[in-house]
Amino acid sequence: GYSGLQARIKAINPMAVFVPCAGHSLNLVGVKAAECCVQVVSFFEFVRKLYTFFSASTHRWAILTASVGQHCSVVKRLSDTRWSAHADAVKALCEGYANIQLALDSLACDVDQSKDTRLEAQSLSKKMDKLETVILTLFWNDVLSRFNGVSKTVQKQDVNLGVVVSLIQSLKLFTESLRDKFSEYESKAQAIAKDSQYSDSSRRASKRSLRITFLEGPGPAPDTVLAASDKFRVDTYLAVIDSLIAGLSHRLAAYEEIHSLFGFFAELRYIDEKTIEDGCTKLVAFYRADLAEQDLISECKHFKHHIHCWRQNKVPHPTNI
Numbered sequence: 001g002y003s004g005l006q007a008r009i010k011a012i013n014p015m016a017v018f019v020p021c022a023g024h025s026l027n028l029v030g031v032k033a034a035e036c037c038v039q040v041v042s043f044f045e046f047v048r049k050l051y052t053f054f055s056a057s058t059h060r061w062a063i064l065t066a067s068v069g070q071h072c073s074v075v076k077r078l079s080d081t082r083w084s085a086h087a088d089a090v091k092a093l094c095e096g097y098a099n100i101q102l103a104l105d106s107l108a109c110d111v112d113q114s115k116d117t118r119l120e121a122q123s124l125s126k127k128m129d130k131l132e133t134v135i136l137t138l139f140w141n142d143v144l145s146r147f148n149g150v151s152k153t154v155q156k157q158d159v160n161l162g163v164v165v166s167l168i169q170s171l172k173l174f175t176e177s178l179r180d181k182f183s184e185y186e187s188k189a190q191a192i193a194k195d196s197q198y199s200d201s202s203r204r205a206s207k208r209s210l211r212i213t214f215l216e217g218p219g220p221a222p223d224t225v226l227a228a229s230d231k232f233r234v235d236t237y238l239a240v241i242d243s244l245i246a247g248l249s250h251r252l253a254a255y256e257e258i259h260s261l262f263g264f265f266a267e268l269r270y271i272d273e274k275t276i277e278d279g280c281t282k283l284v285a286f287y288r289a290d291l292a293e294q295d296l297i298s299e300c301k302h303f304k305h306h307i308h309c310w311r312q313n314k315v316p317h318p319t320n321i
Contacts, residue, residue, distance in 0.1 A: 006018045015286075015287060015290070017258060017261070019258055020251070020254060020255075021155075022151075022154035022155065022159075022164050022168075022255070023151045023152075023154055023155040025251045025254075026083070026147055026150065026151045026154070026168075026171075026251070027083040027151070028247070028251075029147075029244060029247030029248055029251060030083045030086070030144070030147055030244075031083060032243055032247055033240050033243040033244045033247065034086070034240075036239050036240055036243040037235060037236050037239045037240070039132060039136070039232070039235070039236040040136065040236060040239075040240055043132075043133065043136045043137075043140070044086070046124070046127050046133065047075075047086075047089050047090065047093060048077075049124065050075050050093070050100070050124060051075045051076060051077045051089065053120055053121070053124060054075055054103075055075075055077070057117075060103075060107060060117075063103050063106055063107060064100065064103045066103075067099045067100070067102050067103035067106070068096040068099040068100065068103070069099070075089065075092050075093065075096075075100065076088045076089035076091075076092045077089065083144075083147070083148070083151070084148050084151065084152075086140075086144055087144035087145055087147065087148035090137060090140045090141050090144050091141055091144070091145060093137055093141075094137050094138065094141040097128070097134070097137065097192065098192075100128070101125055101128045104121045104122075104124050104125040104128070105121070105125055107121040108121040108122040108125060129193060129194040129195045130193065130195055130199055131186075131189055131190065131193040131195050131196060131197065131198055131199075132198060132199065132232060132236075133193070134188075134189035134192050134193040135185050135186060135189040135232075135237070136236075138185050138188055138189060139178075139185050139237065139240075142178075143175070143178070143240075143244070146171065146174055147171065150167050150168070150170075150171050153167060154167055154168075160263075160266035161255065161258060161259040161262065161263050161266065162259060162263050162266060162267060164255055164259075165252065165255050165256055165259050165263075168248060168251060168252045168255060169252060171248060172245060172248040172249065172252060175241060175244045175245055175248065176241075176245060178241055179238065179241055182233045182237050182238075185237075186229065197228070198228035198229060198231075198232055200228040200231060200232070260282065261282065261283055261286055262283070263279075264276060264278075264279030264280075264300075265279075265300075268300060268303060268304045268307065269304065269307050269308070273301060273304075276297065276300050276301060276304065277297050279300075280293060280296045280297045280300055281293060281297075283296070284296060
């Protein structure tokens with residue numbers, strides 16, 4: 001693993017600094033969040049089964065493509081190594097939700113299909129009926145699309161550490177803002193899902209009717225539904241958000257530490273001389289045996305002026321001489 005490799009390198013050179021791949025870091029944050037609770041694991045397993053079911057037969061795939069139309073995405077395959085594949089898969093499910101379910105219902109009612117095919121189509125369609133499935137589809141589509149966009153940007157060749165830090169900070173703020181938006185996702189999902197109540201609420205209501213209704217009378221239905229809503233919000237929705245925030249905070253701290261040492265090099269063109277001096281002083285304190293403070297400050301100031309002259313006069317760039 002990376003920690004083992006870092007230890008071996010630092011054993012040779014204790015001053016070596018590890019710079020993690022930003023795209024891979026975001027991938028790890030997302031993967032961990034997708035494994036943080038049973039409901040989310042079940043959701044992504046459902047997304048995987050959906051693709052496997054339709055792709056297993058050319059006839060099923062033809063039914064799907066005919067149902068979603070030419071302008072909508074068909075279901076996508078998940079990938080354990082490319083988190084962007086999760087973004088594509090959930091986006092396709094979100095955009096084609098009703099039409100994908102129509103394709104499943106069509107296959108479930110098709111007497112020309114095998115019994116196993118009809119039963120599997122029916123099972124997948126019932127999963128799409130659930131309020132929890134719709135909420136997670138809407139929620140993960142927003143999360144993954146934002147994560148995927150940031151991941152693509154931080155992997156560009158011209159992105160520096162300052163941009164990476166800023167993007168991960170903005171991603172963390174976006175994720176934190178979702179904590180108060182559960183009711184919005186719930187309302188949108190109730191307008192889409194065929195089952196407008198949580199699966200847990202019906203089980204709780206049934207359990208109450210068997211054990212205590214005779215003694216205490218029927219309990220208030222709104223309280224039962226509210227309890228199920230709160231349980232899903234706390235155990236699943238907030239659990240995912242907390243995992244994402246914890247992961248982003250950990251990765252952000254690593255990049256901020258690296259940026260605090262080397263970031264000023266990429267910003268020489270914009271920062272003043274006092275900021276250059278402070279950056280050099282901090283870097284020299286870290287590499288005390290390798291750098292001379294005044295020499296580094298002088299070279300950085302000279303390079304700043306060279307950049308300015310080069311941009312003004314279009315003199316040959318030193319890398320092209």
